[in-house]
Amino acid sequence: MGEQLSFDLPVRAALGREDFYVAPANAQAVAMIEDWQGWPSRKLVLVGPPGAGKTHLTHVWASLTGALIIAARDLAEADIADLARGPVAVEDADEIAGNAPGEEALFHLHNLTLAEGHSLLLTAETAPNFxxxxxxxxxxxxxxTTLAHLRAPDDTLLAALLMKLFADRQLSPSPEILPYLARRMDRSFDTARRLVATLDATALSTGRPITRAMAAKVLDKMAE
Structure with missing residues (x-):
């Protein structure tokens, strides 16, 4: 996959998953994940919008540390003492707010994991003060807890994401499509996924290849 890129972009692999592209929008978060042994108080909150790569980086961290991964919504029913025997990653920690059993479970997991000398990673869409x-x-x-942010995608990351999304669907759009889309679409990961899915469906329904003209029509329709 990396050899197909038309720009110099480092790649990270994640436990048998797709490549993780490093760009200015996510470089700080990737560096923090890789330097996990230097986390203040051995804990980190990874913050970013939906689709920004929080789960992917969580799996990268788990592959580095041997950590267990659990969704915050499942904490209330989990064996906290068992989880705390090693590093732990809690996904969507912000969703636990207002759930009394879940909050209690996360509180005890936090304290016990750190007391046992292990590290704790949490992911969320917003910083804990929200x-x-x-x-x-x-x-x-x-x-x-120290924060690491996954920012909105820049041109490089957005183009890499679009390339990957097309490749996942075994699509080969014309060469000018990636920069054209990256310049004109809403700059979000969710938009990239919806855009590629819509282009795929349009190409299938019309029996035509994905061209700049098709991309322009799809973009206009999505903007309505």
Whole structure:
């Protein structure tokens, strides 16, 4: 995949998953994941919009550390003592706010994991100070956690994401499509996924290849 890129872009592989492209929008977060042994207080919150790569980087970290991964919504039913025997990653931690059993479970997991000398990674769409946590002790611990941000995609990352999304669908659009789309689409990961899916469906329904003219029509329709 990397050899097909028309720009010099480093690649990270994630536990049998697709390549992870490093660009200015995510370089700080990737560096923090790779330097996990240097996290202050051995904990980190990875913050970014949907589709930004939080789950992908969580799996990268798990492959580096041997960590277990659990969704925040499952914490209330989990064996916290068992989880805390090694590094732990909690996905979508912000979704636990207002769920009393879940908040209690995360509070105990946080304390026990760190007390055992292990590291804790959490992912969320927003920073902990925006989570409406009801448990004050949990809120203070989350707000004291170092943050790593996955930013909105720049041109390089957006083009790489589009290339990957097309390749996932075994599509080969004309060469000018990637820069054309990257310049004109809304700059978000979710938009990239919807755009490629719509282009794929349009090409299938019309029996035509994906061209700049087709891309222009799809972009106009999505903007309505």
């Amino acid at each position: 989570w409406p946590l009801a448990l004050p002790d949990l809120a203070s611990r989350m707000q004291a």
